[in-house]
Amino acid sequence: MSIPTEALSDAYRLMKTIREFEERVNAEIMNGQIPGFTHLYTGQEANAVGVCAHLDMGDTIISTHRGHGHCIAKGADVSGMMKELFGSSEGLCKGKGGSMHVADIDKGILGANGIVAGGPPISVGSALAAKIRKNGKVAVSFSGDGSVNQGTCFEAMNMAVVLQAPAVFVIENNYYSEHTNISYAVGCDDLKARTEAFGFPVFVADGADFFAVHEAAGKAIAHARAGNGPAGVFAEQGRYHGHFVGDPQHYRGEGELDDLRENRCCLKNFRARMVESGEVSQDVLDGIDAEVMALIEQAVTDAKAAARPTPEQVTEDVYINYGAGA
Ligand SMILES: Cc1ncc(C[n+]2csc(CCOP(=O)(O)OP(=O)(O)O)c2C)c(N)n1
Numbered sequence: 001m002s003i004p005t006e007a008l009s010d011a012y013r014l015m016k017t018i019r020e021f022e023e024r025v026n027a028e029i030m031n032g033q034i035p036g037f038t039h040l041y042t043g044q045e046a047n048a049v050g051v052c053a054h055l056d057m058g059d060t061i062i063s064t065h066r067g068h069g070h071c072i073a074k075g076a077d078v079s080g081m082m083k084e085l086f087g088s089s090e091g092l093c094k095g096k097g098g099s100m101h102v103a104d105i106d107k108g109i110l111g112a113n114g115i116v117a118g119g120p121p122i123s124v125g126s127a128l129a130a131k132i133r134k135n136g137k138v139a140v141s142f143s144g145d146g147s148v149n150q151g152t153c154f155e156a157m158n159m160a161v162v163l164q165a166p167a168v169f170v171i172e173n174n175y176y177s178e179h180t181n182i183s184y185a186v187g188c189d190d191l192k193a194r195t196e197a198f199g200f201p202v203f204v205a206d207g208a209d210f211f212a213v214h215e216a217a218g219k220a221i222a223h224a225r226a227g228n229g230p231a232g233v234f235a236e237q238g239r240y241h242g243h244f245v246g247d248p249q250h251y252r253g254e255g256e257l258d259d260l261r262e263n264r265c266c267l268k269n270f271r272a273r274m275v276e277s278g279e280v281s282q283d284v285l286d287g288i289d290a291e292v293m294a295l296i297e298q299a300v301t302d303a304k305a306a307a308r309p310t311p312e313q314v315t316e317d318v319y320i321n322y323g324a325g326a
Protein backbone atom coordinates (compact mmCIF):
# COMPACT_ATOMS: atom_id res chain seq x y z
CA MET A 1 0.00 0.00 0.00
CA SER A 2 1.57 3.31 -0.99
CA ILE A 3 1.25 6.10 1.58
CA PRO A 4 1.07 9.78 0.47
CA THR A 5 4.12 11.88 1.38
CA GLU A 6 2.15 14.12 3.73
CA ALA A 7 0.82 11.11 5.61
CA LEU A 8 4.38 9.79 5.93
CA SER A 9 5.55 13.05 7.49
CA ASP A 10 2.53 13.02 9.81
CA ALA A 11 3.30 9.46 10.90
CA TYR A 12 6.92 10.29 11.65
CA ARG A 13 5.87 13.43 13.54
CA LEU A 14 3.46 11.44 15.71
CA MET A 15 5.98 8.70 16.50
CA LYS A 16 8.61 11.30 17.37
CA THR A 17 6.07 13.23 19.48
CA ILE A 18 5.22 10.11 21.46
CA ARG A 19 8.92 9.29 21.93
CA GLU A 20 9.83 12.77 23.19
CA PHE A 21 6.67 13.14 25.27
CA GLU A 22 7.53 9.93 27.06
CA GLU A 23 11.24 10.62 27.54
CA ARG A 24 10.40 14.03 28.97
CA VAL A 25 7.68 12.64 31.23
CA ASN A 26 10.22 10.11 32.51
CA ALA A 27 12.66 12.91 33.34
CA GLU A 28 9.98 15.08 35.00
CA ILE A 29 8.80 12.18 37.17
CA MET A 30 12.38 11.52 38.24
CA ASN A 31 12.60 15.24 39.14
CA GLY A 32 9.51 14.86 41.30
CA GLN A 33 7.44 17.16 39.09
CA ILE A 34 4.70 14.72 38.05
CA PRO A 35 2.56 12.94 40.67
CA GLY A 36 1.09 9.47 40.39
CA PHE A 37 2.04 6.23 38.73
CA THR A 38 3.15 6.14 35.11
CA HIS A 39 3.87 3.47 32.50
CA LEU A 40 5.86 4.47 29.44
CA TYR A 41 5.17 3.29 25.90
CA THR A 42 8.59 4.27 24.49
CA GLY A 43 9.68 1.84 21.77
CA GLN A 44 6.16 0.78 20.81
CA GLU A 45 5.22 4.01 18.99
CA ALA A 46 4.81 2.39 15.56
CA ASN A 47 1.93 0.26 16.88
CA ALA A 48 -0.20 3.23 17.92
CA VAL A 49 0.62 5.34 14.88
CA GLY A 50 0.37 2.51 12.34
CA VAL A 51 -3.11 1.65 13.62
CA CYS A 52 -4.50 5.15 14.18
CA ALA A 53 -3.39 6.23 10.67
CA HIS A 54 -6.46 4.34 9.45
CA LEU A 55 -8.92 5.98 11.84
CA ASP A 56 -10.91 9.19 11.74
CA MET A 57 -12.43 11.16 14.60
CA GLY A 58 -15.65 9.14 14.57
CA ASP A 59 -13.82 5.87 15.12
CA THR A 60 -13.05 5.07 18.73
CA ILE A 61 -10.04 3.71 20.56
CA ILE A 62 -9.78 2.36 24.04
CA SER A 63 -6.35 2.23 25.55
CA THR A 64 -4.45 0.70 28.46
CA HIS A 65 -2.42 1.75 31.50
CA ARG A 66 0.39 2.36 28.94
CA GLY A 67 -1.78 4.76 27.00
CA HIS A 68 0.06 8.01 26.18
CA GLY A 69 1.06 6.79 22.71
CA HIS A 70 -2.42 5.62 21.74
CA CYS A 71 -3.95 8.95 22.79
CA ILE A 72 -1.37 11.08 20.95
CA ALA A 73 -1.70 8.92 17.82
CA LYS A 74 -5.50 9.39 17.88
CA GLY A 75 -5.10 13.16 18.04
CA ALA A 76 -5.12 14.11 21.72
CA ASP A 77 -3.77 17.58 22.39
CA VAL A 78 -0.21 17.17 23.63
CA SER A 79 -0.28 20.25 25.84
CA GLY A 80 -3.61 19.18 27.39
CA MET A 81 -2.16 15.75 28.06
CA MET A 82 0.98 17.15 29.64
CA LYS A 83 -1.17 19.34 31.90
CA GLU A 84 -3.23 16.29 32.78
CA LEU A 85 -0.14 14.38 33.86
CA PHE A 86 1.04 17.34 35.91
CA GLY A 87 -2.31 17.27 37.73
CA SER A 88 -3.49 20.64 36.44
CA SER A 89 -7.17 21.60 36.36
CA GLU A 90 -6.47 22.79 32.78
CA GLY A 91 -5.60 19.23 31.75
CA LEU A 92 -7.67 17.17 29.31
CA CYS A 93 -9.59 15.61 32.22
CA LYS A 94 -9.17 18.53 34.62
CA GLY A 95 -6.22 16.77 36.22
CA LYS A 96 -8.47 14.09 37.68
CA GLY A 97 -7.45 11.33 35.29
CA GLY A 98 -3.69 11.54 35.21
CA SER A 99 -1.53 9.22 33.16
CA MET A 100 -3.72 6.13 33.39
CA HIS A 101 -7.06 7.78 32.62
CA VAL A 102 -6.46 10.25 29.81
CA ALA A 103 -9.61 10.56 27.69
CA ASP A 104 -11.00 12.85 25.02
CA ILE A 105 -14.42 11.64 23.95
CA ASP A 106 -14.79 14.23 21.15
CA LYS A 107 -11.75 12.69 19.48
CA GLY A 108 -12.96 9.13 19.96
CA ILE A 109 -10.50 8.48 22.78
CA LEU A 110 -12.67 6.54 25.21
CA GLY A 111 -9.90 6.48 27.75
CA ALA A 112 -6.73 4.91 28.96
CA ASN A 113 -7.62 2.16 31.41
CA GLY A 114 -5.87 0.83 34.48
CA ILE A 115 -7.60 -2.56 34.29
CA VAL A 116 -5.72 -5.14 32.26
CA ALA A 117 -8.13 -6.24 29.48
CA GLY A 118 -10.65 -3.66 30.62
CA GLY A 119 -10.59 -2.17 27.12
CA PRO A 120 -11.76 -5.00 24.83
CA PRO A 121 -15.29 -5.25 26.35
CA ILE A 122 -15.72 -1.47 26.12
CA SER A 123 -14.65 -1.50 22.48
CA VAL A 124 -17.23 -4.16 21.67
CA GLY A 125 -19.92 -1.87 23.11
CA SER A 126 -18.63 0.98 20.98
CA ALA A 127 -18.46 -1.29 17.92
CA LEU A 128 -22.02 -2.47 18.50
CA ALA A 129 -23.17 1.16 18.68
CA ALA A 130 -21.50 1.77 15.31
CA LYS A 131 -23.18 -1.29 13.85
CA ILE A 132 -26.62 -0.25 15.10
CA ARG A 133 -26.11 3.29 13.81
CA LYS A 134 -24.83 1.95 10.48
CA ASN A 135 -22.24 4.75 10.41
CA GLY A 136 -19.29 2.72 9.08
CA LYS A 137 -17.18 3.41 12.16
CA VAL A 138 -14.91 0.94 13.91
CA ALA A 139 -13.86 0.56 17.54
CA VAL A 140 -10.26 -0.34 18.28
CA SER A 141 -8.98 -1.70 21.56
CA PHE A 142 -5.29 -1.76 22.35
CA SER A 143 -4.22 -4.31 24.92
CA GLY A 144 -1.05 -6.10 25.93
CA ASP A 145 0.16 -9.69 25.89
CA GLY A 146 -1.05 -9.85 29.49
CA SER A 147 -4.61 -9.13 28.36
CA VAL A 148 -4.88 -12.37 26.42
CA ASN A 149 -4.74 -14.28 29.69
CA GLN A 150 -7.83 -12.44 30.93
CA GLY A 151 -11.40 -13.69 30.73
CA THR A 152 -12.75 -10.24 29.83
CA CYS A 153 -10.66 -10.30 26.67
CA PHE A 154 -11.96 -13.73 25.62
CA GLU A 155 -15.56 -12.79 26.36
CA ALA A 156 -15.22 -9.59 24.35
CA MET A 157 -13.69 -11.41 21.39
CA ASN A 158 -16.40 -14.05 21.39
CA MET A 159 -19.16 -11.49 21.72
CA ALA A 160 -17.73 -9.41 18.87
CA VAL A 161 -17.87 -12.47 16.60
CA VAL A 162 -21.37 -13.43 17.72
CA LEU A 163 -22.62 -9.87 17.19
CA GLN A 164 -20.49 -9.35 14.05
CA ALA A 165 -19.46 -6.01 15.55
CA PRO A 166 -16.77 -3.85 13.86
CA ALA A 167 -14.29 -4.25 16.72
CA VAL A 168 -10.56 -4.40 16.06
CA PHE A 169 -8.45 -6.02 18.76
CA VAL A 170 -4.87 -4.78 18.67
CA ILE A 171 -2.70 -7.02 20.82
CA GLU A 172 0.68 -5.49 21.63
CA ASN A 173 3.14 -8.15 22.64
CA ASN A 174 6.04 -6.51 24.46
CA TYR A 175 6.96 -9.88 25.98
CA TYR A 176 6.25 -8.89 29.59
CA SER A 177 3.28 -8.52 31.92
CA GLU A 178 4.71 -6.36 34.66
CA HIS A 179 7.96 -8.28 35.29
CA THR A 180 6.93 -11.69 34.01
CA ASN A 181 7.98 -12.90 30.58
CA ILE A 182 5.37 -14.45 28.27
CA SER A 183 7.43 -17.67 28.19
CA TYR A 184 6.32 -18.20 31.80
CA ALA A 185 2.94 -16.48 31.90
CA VAL A 186 1.28 -17.69 28.68
CA GLY A 187 0.37 -21.35 28.44
CA CYS A 188 0.77 -21.70 24.69
CA ASP A 189 3.44 -20.67 22.19
CA ASP A 190 1.16 -19.10 19.63
CA LEU A 191 -0.72 -16.05 20.89
CA LYS A 192 -1.98 -15.26 17.41
CA ALA A 193 -3.59 -18.71 17.10
CA ARG A 194 -5.19 -18.26 20.49
CA THR A 195 -7.00 -15.09 19.43
CA GLU A 196 -7.74 -16.39 15.93
CA ALA A 197 -9.51 -19.36 17.48
CA PHE A 198 -12.43 -17.06 18.33
CA GLY A 199 -13.24 -16.86 14.63
CA PHE A 200 -11.79 -13.68 13.17
CA PRO A 201 -8.70 -12.92 11.07
CA VAL A 202 -5.58 -11.69 12.86
CA PHE A 203 -2.83 -9.86 10.98
CA VAL A 204 0.71 -9.99 12.37
CA ALA A 205 3.21 -7.14 12.24
CA ASP A 206 6.70 -6.30 13.42
CA GLY A 207 6.00 -3.55 15.94
CA ALA A 208 9.33 -1.84 15.26
CA ASP A 209 8.28 -1.24 11.66
CA PHE A 210 5.64 1.43 11.06
CA PHE A 211 5.01 0.15 7.55
CA ALA A 212 4.37 -3.41 8.71
CA VAL A 213 1.91 -2.26 11.36
CA HIS A 214 0.26 0.13 8.91
CA GLU A 215 -0.29 -2.70 6.43
CA ALA A 216 -1.57 -5.21 8.99
CA ALA A 217 -3.86 -2.65 10.63
CA GLY A 218 -5.12 -1.51 7.22
CA LYS A 219 -6.30 -5.03 6.47
CA ALA A 220 -7.90 -5.55 9.88
CA ILE A 221 -9.69 -2.19 9.92
CA ALA A 222 -10.90 -2.55 6.32
CA HIS A 223 -12.29 -5.98 7.22
CA ALA A 224 -14.24 -4.58 10.18
CA ARG A 225 -15.34 -1.40 8.41
CA ALA A 226 -16.74 -3.41 5.48
CA GLY A 227 -19.16 -5.17 7.84
CA ASN A 228 -17.31 -8.48 8.05
CA GLY A 229 -17.19 -8.52 11.83
CA PRO A 230 -14.16 -8.18 14.09
CA ALA A 231 -10.50 -8.53 13.22
CA GLY A 232 -7.21 -8.48 15.06
CA VAL A 233 -3.72 -7.08 14.81
CA PHE A 234 -0.88 -8.77 16.62
CA ALA A 235 2.26 -6.63 16.89
CA GLU A 236 5.50 -7.52 18.65
CA GLN A 237 7.91 -4.97 20.04
CA GLY A 238 9.64 -4.58 23.40
CA ARG A 239 9.29 -1.53 25.62
CA TYR A 240 12.39 0.58 26.32
CA HIS A 241 11.57 1.41 29.93
CA GLY A 242 10.45 -0.61 32.91
CA HIS A 243 6.90 -1.68 33.61
CA PHE A 244 6.45 1.58 35.52
CA VAL A 245 8.71 4.57 35.97
CA GLY A 246 11.18 3.59 38.68
CA ASP A 247 11.10 -0.16 37.92
CA PRO A 248 14.71 -1.37 38.46
CA GLN A 249 14.21 -4.03 35.74
CA HIS A 250 16.26 -6.80 37.33
CA TYR A 251 14.35 -9.28 35.16
CA ARG A 252 15.89 -8.03 31.90
CA GLY A 253 18.51 -10.11 30.09
CA GLU A 254 22.04 -8.77 29.70
CA GLY A 255 22.19 -6.22 26.91
CA GLU A 256 18.44 -6.51 26.25
CA LEU A 257 17.66 -2.81 26.62
CA ASP A 258 20.68 -1.64 24.61
CA ASP A 259 19.77 -4.07 21.87
CA LEU A 260 16.19 -2.79 21.76
CA ARG A 261 17.21 0.85 21.49
CA GLU A 262 19.96 0.12 18.98
CA ASN A 263 18.33 -2.43 16.72
CA ARG A 264 14.58 -2.18 17.30
CA CYS A 265 13.74 1.50 16.89
CA CYS A 266 10.77 2.53 14.76
CA LEU A 267 12.20 6.03 14.22
CA LYS A 268 15.54 4.72 12.94
CA ASN A 269 13.75 2.15 10.78
CA PHE A 270 11.50 4.86 9.35
CA ARG A 271 14.48 7.09 8.51
CA ALA A 272 16.33 4.19 6.87
CA ARG A 273 13.33 3.43 4.73
CA MET A 274 13.06 7.08 3.66
CA VAL A 275 16.75 7.14 2.65
CA GLU A 276 16.08 4.07 0.51
CA SER A 277 12.89 5.35 -1.11
CA GLY A 278 13.65 9.07 -1.15
CA GLU A 279 10.02 9.83 -0.25
CA VAL A 280 10.81 12.19 2.64
CA SER A 281 14.27 13.78 2.92
CA GLN A 282 16.41 13.58 6.05
CA ASP A 283 16.32 17.40 6.18
CA VAL A 284 12.54 17.35 6.41
CA LEU A 285 12.71 14.69 9.13
CA ASP A 286 15.31 16.77 11.02
CA GLY A 287 12.94 19.73 10.78
CA ILE A 288 10.12 17.65 12.25
CA ASP A 289 12.43 16.59 15.10
CA ALA A 290 13.12 20.24 15.92
CA GLU A 291 9.39 21.13 15.82
CA VAL A 292 8.56 18.23 18.13
CA MET A 293 11.28 19.16 20.64
CA ALA A 294 9.92 22.73 20.75
CA LEU A 295 6.34 21.45 21.15
CA ILE A 296 7.27 19.26 24.11
CA GLU A 297 9.35 22.00 25.74
CA GLN A 298 6.43 24.41 25.47
CA ALA A 299 3.99 21.78 26.76
CA VAL A 300 6.13 21.26 29.89
CA THR A 301 6.54 25.00 30.46
CA ASP A 302 2.77 25.49 30.12
CA ALA A 303 1.98 22.51 32.34
CA LYS A 304 4.23 23.82 35.11
CA ALA A 305 2.53 27.22 34.97
CA ALA A 306 -1.02 25.89 34.63
CA ALA A 307 -3.62 26.14 37.40
CA ARG A 308 -3.92 23.44 40.04
CA PRO A 309 -7.36 22.18 41.15
CA THR A 310 -8.98 23.80 44.16
CA PRO A 311 -10.23 21.62 47.06
CA GLU A 312 -13.83 22.41 45.99
CA GLN A 313 -13.23 20.85 42.58
CA VAL A 314 -12.62 17.43 44.09
CA THR A 315 -16.36 16.73 44.28
CA GLU A 316 -17.17 18.13 40.82
CA ASP A 317 -17.62 15.72 37.89
CA VAL A 318 -18.32 12.78 40.18
CA TYR A 319 -21.85 12.23 38.87
CA ILE A 320 -23.30 13.06 35.47
CA ASN A 321 -26.24 15.43 35.59
CA TYR A 322 -28.76 14.07 33.10
CA GLY A 323 -30.94 17.14 33.43
CA ALA A 324 -34.24 17.91 35.08
CA GLY A 325 -35.80 15.03 36.97
CA ALA A 326 -32.63 12.97 36.94
C1 LIG B 1 -7.32 -7.02 36.08
C2 LIG B 1 -5.94 -6.56 36.50
N1 LIG B 1 -5.07 -7.45 37.01
C3 LIG B 1 -3.84 -7.05 37.36
C4 LIG B 1 -3.46 -5.73 37.23
C5 LIG B 1 -2.04 -5.27 37.62
N2 LIG B 1 -1.30 -5.03 36.36
C6 LIG B 1 -1.13 -3.77 35.89
S1 LIG B 1 -0.32 -3.76 34.43
C7 LIG B 1 -0.13 -5.42 34.45
C8 LIG B 1 0.61 -6.13 33.33
C9 LIG B 1 -0.02 -5.93 32.01
O1 LIG B 1 0.75 -6.54 31.02
P1 LIG B 1 0.37 -6.36 29.51
O2 LIG B 1 -1.08 -6.59 29.32
O3 LIG B 1 1.28 -7.23 28.73
O4 LIG B 1 0.65 -4.83 29.22
P2 LIG B 1 2.04 -4.05 29.28
O5 LIG B 1 2.20 -3.56 30.68
O6 LIG B 1 3.12 -5.00 28.90
O7 LIG B 1 1.89 -2.93 28.32
C10 LIG B 1 -0.72 -6.00 35.57
C11 LIG B 1 -0.74 -7.43 35.87
C12 LIG B 1 -4.41 -4.83 36.73
N3 LIG B 1 -4.12 -3.55 36.54
N4 LIG B 1 -5.62 -5.27 36.31
Ligand SMILES: [Mg+2]
Nearest residue numbers: 144145174176
Ligand atom coordinates in the same frame (compact mmCIF):
# COMPACT_ATOMS: atom_id res chain seq x y z
MG1 LIG C 1 3.11 -6.79 27.91
